Amino acid sequence: MEIRTNQQLFQAALPSTGRRGEPGEPQPEGPRPKVGTAVLVAHALGADAIPVDLESAGFEVVVATDGETAFSAVWSGRVDIAIVDGRFEGDGLAFCADVWTEHPGFPVLLIGPNDENLVTKALTSGADDYLALPLRPAELVARVRAVLRRAPHWVGDGAHHEPAVRVGDVRLDPESHEVTLRSVRLHLPLREFELLRLLMENAGIVLPRATLLNRLWGPSMPLESTSLEVHIRRLRAKLEDDPAGPRRIQTVRGIGYRYQAER
Secondary structure: OOHHHHHHHHHHHOOOOOOOOOOOOOOOOOOOOOOOOEEEEEOOOHHHHOOHHHHHOOOEEEEEOOHHHHHHHHHOOOOOEEEEEOOHHHOHHHHHHHHHHHOOOOOEEEEEOOOHHHHHHHHHHOOOEEEEOOOOHHHHHHHHHHHHHOOHHHOOOOOOOOOOEEEOOEEEEOOOOEEEEOOEEEOOOHHHHHHHHHHHHOOOOOEEHHHHHHHHHOOOOOOOOOHHHHHHHHHHHHHOOOOOOOOOEEEEOOOEEEEOOOO
């Protein structure tokens, strides 16, 4: 990925911060390391909101101080993940919803106050992770990497082909991040998409709750978390003719969930 091209594209949106490029300030020697991944930081504070540790970890950082610039970064395909301030454009979640309408499943890490209601709202609305302020740089880098590991579709050159999965009248395509029910396309945020993918790829097999939590959120997710149940309910609302009596995504009490294969 060409770093200079991205930086030039978004330079107009960056306020002067004195962080680098000031007269008399020592300049870095040679290019910084890259991991082939660009992070969009959608934050009204602009360059002051860029955590230096992201760049030190080798990420390309693109800053957007307004929605138009942020959307351009996503639409152009120049970024792989977005870190969105909860107050961006007045409502960070509303901004994310607009992004997901055009690019279903685009990975988003939302940042905001340590408020349980806000965290729950963010995760149930489709954000892939939530990081409470104040930011701890090392944790931020770790969270970005974790979200990217769960979203391989958005990173890399796409050379590895992943075949579509079909169970009955539901078809899931990992390459295009599309899910169709009777040929009608459904909008699924990344976490719902990956949950459905796990269930469909193991159709007919009971997947323990702990396994699903570990695969989708990592080993640090507490077993008493209700996040999995929230995403199961949202999937049933979109996939089942009768969400109260599901025939596709079935609960196996005391164990976990099973996607019912065709008989």
